[in-house]
Amino acid sequence: MNVALLKPAPERVPNDLFADARSRLPGTGPVADLRAASFADFAARGLPHRRIEEWKYTDLRALLGQVAPLAAAPDEAALARAKAALAKLDVTGTARFVLVDGVFAAELSDAPAAGVTLRRLSAVLEDETNTVRADLLRTNATGDVMVAFNAALATDGVVIGVADGAKPEKPLHIVHVATQSAVSIATRSFLQLGKNAQATLVESFVTADGAHDYQTHDAVVIWLGDDAVLEHVRLVEDAHDAANISTAIVTLGAKTRFNTFSITTGAHVSRYQAFVRFNGEEAHASINGINLLKERQHGDATLVLDHAVPNCDSREEFRAVVDDSARSVFQGRINVHPDAQKTDAKMMTRALLLSDEAEADNKPELEIFADDVTCGHGATTGALDDSLLFYLRARGLPEKEAQAMLIQAFVGEAIETIADDSLREAAETAAERWLKARS
Amino acid sequence: MSALLEVNNLKVRVEDREILHGLTLTVNKGQVHAIMGPNGSGKSTLSHVIAGKPGYEVTDGEILFEGEDLLAMEPDERAAKGVFLAFQYPVEIPGVATMNFLRTALNAQRKARGEGEMSTPDFLKKVREVCTRLNIPQDMLKRGVNVGFSGGEKKRNEVLQMALFEPSLCILDEMDSGLDIDALRIAADGVNALRTPDRGFVVITHYQRLLNYIIPDVVHVMSNGRVVKSGGKELALELEESGYAQFEDKAA
């Protein structure tokens, strides 16, 4: 196996993509410089392909072809379409912060509650009195090329702060609405929870009627101060021919609790990469998710969990239901640093294949440098259990119903882990919709 | 008395081996038939073939249920017609709440029979009734099907289903395996409470003990894939005394 990086063919990264977009990208001076450098980095490396180990199973060059030109700012018509889409959201009772085609839409958004500050990313980037504003785009400890792309082209996002000790009642809901077709949308948002704060963050990716074939490139950067608690739910329901490449970078303080759940039912190509790092001791992270894939969908969940300090524990469980000719990819790496003694980390991935053409790739990795730890992972792939199917049929359930019941059970067990009732119901609804649409 | 189940000269293969070599058996309504026999005699095969488990090839013979060709029906059709197999090893189905499973199954059977779905309040009432009768705590039903149930609890869950679905033919596949005396007694009581003139039972067992609690009308002995002797309930006691060995040659 030789590792020779393929040089991108010139037409794969249209050089004018950045040049065209440049003028409307918020931020001058150090921000503009950082964007240019990030794009140069992206252009030199190109879209990731299968010879890059982290993208081995998700060759974006093959799957995406090339990056679409950046979407224009939404006009009145677009905002109207977005509004209609918002009315159909399953998740209600949240404080919504809406990004339409990559631009914050104040008129469609709610005001933040007490204890919560909200700023537009574009405003922060253009605020020349803020000498460290460029740092917001610099967050890329991972060296990942798609994060570099996101840094170069992010047009907007929300920067949310939850004050020390604040516990806003309503979930903070970032809603991404795409209304245009054949475009790229790049956003980056931030959430900082102060010490002892508690909040719920929801991210939805939805499509307005008529929008298709777009690419969403999102990043969300989260910091939890000591003793903070964050519940996080992500629902990806993009158009069936859209692409969703999202990154989450999470840093956990001491004694924090972070519970996150991601459910993907939409998008032709999706990649969710979450980089979670324990920065303080005695913290706990529970990272779960489910990909429901059919037709020719390609869904990739890549989790990298850094136990950088001692005494933290983590539980990860990821499931996939794969039908037709779809493909599910799960990569989960747990890094235990040399001093991270008393780490307790467990990871489990299960793939359920429903058809002959379905494919699942799992790579659960352990990289362990400390010895006083308990780490383990498990992976299973298979079809529905014949003996369970027979039991249900012998009790009167016709074949299709028996299958549906078992698939529902498989999916349900994952969704059960969502603490918030209404969010759990929203996830259940999304799953049911997917199951019903199964031919 | 009309025939509920007629098995005529049934021959069944599993992979390369013929397990049933021409088995004939008739169960009438209102009767309890016990089938006894050593390991490998084909008892479980018979129950699986009646229920329609995949993996068994019928090479000859027929099975009629209330006069209809049972082998032509899918497993769920058979259930709707009134065939119930109480599994020897009931499976665990995590993620499927027992209550939900019971309701879905019951309604699926009713739908197949052209009856309407049972309303939720009626269903809950019926479940409550049955649970009380069988002394099953209702919150056991919130758990996944058989998840975390002891052997005795699993068997009782099978009896619960029998009481709920009201099948015409109940096949109890080694109900006593893995049960202690108390659990056995409870399960047997549940079964006895279901005996009616319209219902037939096939009780498959190794040991005579179960038949002290579920008293059969007819006892058959199986050996090497055939019924080699039939008689009244005393036959079971005879077997207890003399064992199965005497029948091994007869079958050959």
Next chain:
Amino acid sequence: MPAVQETVDRVRQIDVDQYRYGFETLIESEKAPKGLDEDTVRFISAKKDEPAWMLEWRLEAFRRWQTMAEPTWARVDYPKIDYQDLYYYAAPKQKKALASLDEVDPEILRTYEKLGISLREQEILAGVVRPDSEGAPEERRVAVDAVFDSVSVATTFQAELKKAGVIFMPISHAIREHPDLVKKYLGSVVPTSDNFFATLNSAVFSDGSFVYVPPGVRCPMELSTYFRINEKNTGQFERTLIIADKGAYVSYLEGCTAPQRDENQLHAAVVELIAHDDAEIKYSTVQNWYPGNSEGAGGIYNFVTKRGDCRGRNSKISWTQVETGSAITWKYPSCILRGDNSRGEFYSIAISNGYQQVDSGTKMIHLGKNTTSRIISKGIAAGRSQNTYRGLVSAHRKAIGARNFTACDSLLIGDKCGAHTVPYIETKNSSALFEHEATTSKISEDVLFYCVQRGLSQEEAVGLVVNGFVKDVLQHLPMEFAVEAQKLISISLEGSVG
């Protein structure tokens, strides 16, 4: 078995810095000049007296090698190898072709005695089959094909094997005496283009074993090869080819030792196994190459490509290994499960101490119908070593009913080492059922304290726990090897505790 017992006694005294096998044999050695070019390849081929087709095969491989780059994806770190700064061939000088053991250079024979291997047929035959009526258990027999620095010096038991129809000879002899068989199978499991090290091996391989077991024959004894690297700066490029024809069975043991060196030594072997319908090949390895001194200098680089092709229906190939040596280990004994109902097994204990680096594992490729595979990997990391399990289990689209069970467990001794697990699980078929589990932990302090409190020393306690940890794998080794392996395991962990 005398050979093995003596080795065991020798091994008992080994510890990391005083590798007892660190002696050189003072014999004249005939070497090709340093460096690698076409002439080197021709030199080797000529020395082996090879037919033209073999030289052509080598040259093609060499030309391809020149276009390839060394792989860098494994988790091993080593100073850049200057391939031109090595000798690629070293044979002890011999005056004429050997007709019998008496003609072997006595120095060489003495080397083997030091290693605990006696080439004397009588000594090996002692302990051979006694009639069952005497009540004594049949003693297993081992045929030894002793390789001494790139050349097979002698082979024993030829007569017995010949009677059974089994061909067991150095590959250089097989190329001359059974060219049709060699041509048919060489490179059919590991093609010359496979990877950098396999290509290199294809160009410069100097010797190795060739085994052919004819249809229906159960090889009457276990076949074995001991070898070592002697000359400074020679690479060991062993090439082994084992074919089990329809319904045949063969068990092959590979174990090796190497002397102390200052410069690192390169070992790039290739092993190809082919099992036809209903055949079974059992390949066992106990590897104890020099791991480097207590500062991490020196030590063998072990880059090996081992692959088994379950070509026939119901065929079975199992790899069992105990790896305790080498400074760098890069090897993934694999099985291609081509034939319907075929089965692949991989049982491994990989121990690293000092500054050793191991990136090892297996690949089970499910192609045929109803294929099964089983992987049990136990890694133990101590000292400042890095121990990585890298495995691939894949089910092809047509691999209906594929089944795999994998358990890889790692034990860490001390907090300066690392244990890593990198499994790739790929299914393209819904009827495939793959289960994988992995755990990493250290030896429980409670357990250690309990043992110590009952009178065991700290080291004995560790040994006890480690033994329990590796038990599942040890039971798959042929008996003689299991004993040697157990001792080797405790020895390689000496100094790791406290």
